[in-house]
Every structure is written in structure tokens, then in C-alpha cells.
Amino acid sequence: MAPPKPKKYTKFRDVQAEILKSGSAIFRDANGVESLIVDSPYSIRYIHSYAEDSPFFLGLAGGKLMGSKCTGCGFVYATPRGHCMECGEPTEWLELPNSGRVHAWTTCQFGSEAFLKDTPYNLCLVEFDGAGSLLLARLKDCTQDQIWIGMPVVAKFSATPKYSITDVWFVPKK
Numbered sequence: 319m320a321p322p323k324p325k326k327y328t329k330f331r332d333v334q335a336e337i338l339k340s341g342s343a344i345f346r347d348a349n350g351v352e353s354l355i356v357d358s359p360y361s362i363r364y365i366h367s368y369a370e371d372s373p374f375f376l377g378l379a380g381g382k383l384m385g386s387k388c389t390g391c392g393f394v395y396a397t398p399r400g401h402c403m404e405c406g407e408p409t410e411w412l413e414l415p416n417s418g419r420v421h422a423w424t425t426c427q428f429g430s431e432a433f434l435k436d437t438p439y440n441l442c443l444v445e446f447d448g449a450g451s452l453l454l455a456r457l458k459d460c461t462q463d464q465i466w467i468g469m470p471v472v473a474k475f476s477a478t479p480k481y482s483i484t485d486v487w488f489v490p491k492k
């Protein structure tokens with residue numbers, strides 16, 4: 319007996335859900351083209367160095383947001399940089415506040431492997447007092463219609479850190 323035909327969907331979000339459930343689905347696009355999509359898990363072992371970025375990830379594991387401050391002009395980067403984009407001088411590490419405000423945000427309908435099971439999810443650019451640049455992170459514990467520009471948010475850190483950017487996310491500040 320032939321296996322059941324994969325179910326057809328016109329929204330990729332529905333395809334994702336079906337793939338997770340049954341391992342295959344057909345995506346029908348706006349032109350009526352039907353593509354068979356299958357789940358073919360594979361894994362690689364990726365041993366790599368964070369090099370000069372290491373304090374950022376060690377900070378997340380310790381419940382700290384580490385930014386950097388220019389040793390020349392004093393510009394503060396919420397997304398750390400080795401050298402200043404304003405004047406070119408090296409930077410030094412600086413602990414950022416754990417709370418800030420939503421500068422901009424978007425809803426992601428698709429994501430890379432680490433985020434796939436959370437889609438759709440919200441991403442926000444967070445601004446901090448005393449910092450001249452922004453930090454991109456997930457925004458959890460709120461729905462789209464509850465988010466507003468300038469909304470106070472606070473960082474949450476994974477209790478089981480994986481030394482990854484997924485070790486931190488933001489939630490509305492209560």
C-alpha cells in the first residue's frame with residue numbers, strides 16, 4: 319500500500335507545523351506550483367572559538383549583559399565591538415544595565431534551527447541608558463499587540479546556558 323500523500327498547505331507556517339508532525343508536506347505557492355518539503359535531520363559537530371567575543375557569552379552565562387566602551391571617544395556599544403566605529407580606537411568591556419527600552423521590533427514567521435519551534439516569535443532592538451548602539455534579542459512573554467516603541471523591557475538569562483545568543487531574551491518590565 320502506498321503511503322498517504324503529504325498534506326497541502328499555502329502558508330509556510332502550516333508547512334512547518336506539518337513537517338514537525340509527520341515529516342513531510344506540500345507547499346502550494348501563489349502561482350499554484352507545488353513543492354514537496356521533507357524533514358531530513360542532520361547534525362555536525364561545530365567546535366569553534368569566540369575569541370575576543372568570549373566575555374560576552376561568559377557574561378550571559380553569569381546573568382550579565384556585556385557591552386563595550388571606546389577607550390578613545392567613550393562611545394558605548396550595546397553590541398560589543400573590538401574597535402570603535404566612530405574613531406577606530408580599541409574598546410574595553412563594560413557591563414550594561416539589565417533593562418532597557420524597545421527601540422524597534424518585528425515578528426518573525428520563520429527562523430533558524432534554534433528558533434524554529436518558537437515561530438512566530440518577536441525580535442526587538444533594545445536601547446539602554448548610556449549606550450549609543452542597540453542590541454538585537456528575542457522579546458517573550460507578550461503578544462504583538464502588547465508591544466510598543468519605548469516599552470520598558472528587562473533581560474532574562476537561561477538557567478542552563480549554552481554559551482549562545484539564545485542564552486538571553488527580554489520580557490516586558492513589570
Ligand SMILES: [Zn+2]
Pocket residue numbers: 388389390391392393402403404405406407
Ligand atoms: Zn571611539
